[in-house]
Structures are given as structure tokens and as C-alpha cells.
Amino acid sequence: MTQGQAKGIGLVELRRGVLVLAVLSQLRERQYGYSLxxxxxxxxxxxxxxxxxxxxxxxxAQGLLTSEWDTATAPPRRYYRLNAEGSDALAELAKAWRAQVEAIHGFLGDA
Known part of the structure; x- marks a missing residue:
């Protein structure tokens, strides 16, 4: 495996891990897919x-979001929003994220 391949794999895995947190954070307000x-x-x-x-x-499907179709617009849009379980999950993930960032800062130092 080349350095470029290793770097690409690492970035893909990192992004995959934080995408859920980013999506949940943006769905505190009702949004449809394109606006999100x-x-x-x-x-x-x-x-x-x-x-x-x-x-x-x-x-x-995991019970973190609710969705509804708005057919009053053209084209119809499916809107998503956090529900109570999603808000709880976001709070827990945000807390875990902050702890991980603090740990990584300690590991990296001035790197």
C-alpha cells in the first residue's frame, strides 16, 4: 500500500465517522435532502x-429522525428532523466527539 492509498483510506474512515455527527447537527432544524x-x-x-x-x-430506521413529505411544493420534498431520541444521540455524540478531540490534541502536540 502506498502512502497515498493509506492517506485516502484514513480520510475516508475519518469522514465516515464524523458524517453522522454532522448530519444530526444540521437536522436540529427541518430540512430536505438537498438543503441538508x-x-x-x-x-x-x-x-x-x-x-x-x-x-x-x-x-x-434507527429511530433518530422523523420525516414527512411536503406535497405543497413543486416538486414534493421529504423533510427530515431530529426527534427526541435523535436529540439525545446528538448530545451524546457531541460529548464523545469533544472528548476525542481533546485526546487527539494531546497525542498530536505540535505535529
């Missing part, structure tokens, strides 16, 4: 539709 994708892009975390929509379905 744009919010992530604007925040520096671009994500492909082929990654985002399956993740939204999985989070909803």
Missing part, C-alpha cells in the same frame, strides 16, 4: 447524494 447537502457543503463537509440519502434512511 448544501448546508454540509457550506460547512466544509461535501457529501455525495449516494451517501447522504442512504444515511438518512438508516438514521430514520
Amino acid at each position: 447537502r448544501q448546508a454540509l457543503v457550506d460547512g466544509g463537509m461535501p457529501v455525495e447524494e449516494g451517501t447522504l440519502y442512504p444515511l438518512l434512511r438508516r438514521l430514520e
Whole structure:
């Protein structure tokens, strides 16, 4: 494995781990898929539709999101939002994230 391949694998794994936290953080407010994708892009975390929509379905199946169709708009849009369980999960993940960031800062020092 080359250095570039190792770097790519590491970045993919890192992004996969933080994408759930990023998505949950953006769904404190009701959003449809495209607006969520744009919010992530604007925040520096671009994500492909082929990654985002399956993740939204999985989070909803896990009971962290609710969704509803708005047919009053053209085209109809499916809106997602955190439910109570999702808000709790976001709080727990945010706490764990902050602890991990602190630990990594200690490991990296001035690197």
C-alpha cells in the first residue's frame, strides 16, 4: 500500500465517522435532502447524494429522525428532523466527539 492509498483510506474512515455527527447537527432544524447537502457543503463537509440519502434512511430506521413529505411544493420534498431520541444521540455524540478531540490534541502536540 502506498502512502497515498493509506492517506485516502484514513480520510475516508475519518469522514465516515464524523458524517453522522454532522448530519444530526444540521437536522436540529427541518430540512430536505438537498438543503441538508448544501448546508454540509457550506460547512466544509461535501457529501455525495449516494451517501447522504442512504444515511438518512438508516438514521430514520434507527429511530433518530422523523420525516414527512411536503406535497405543497413543486416538486414534493421529504423533510427530515431530529426527534427526541435523535436529540439525545446528538448530545451524546457531541460529548464523545469533544472528548476525542481533546485526546487527539494531546497525542498530536505540535505535529
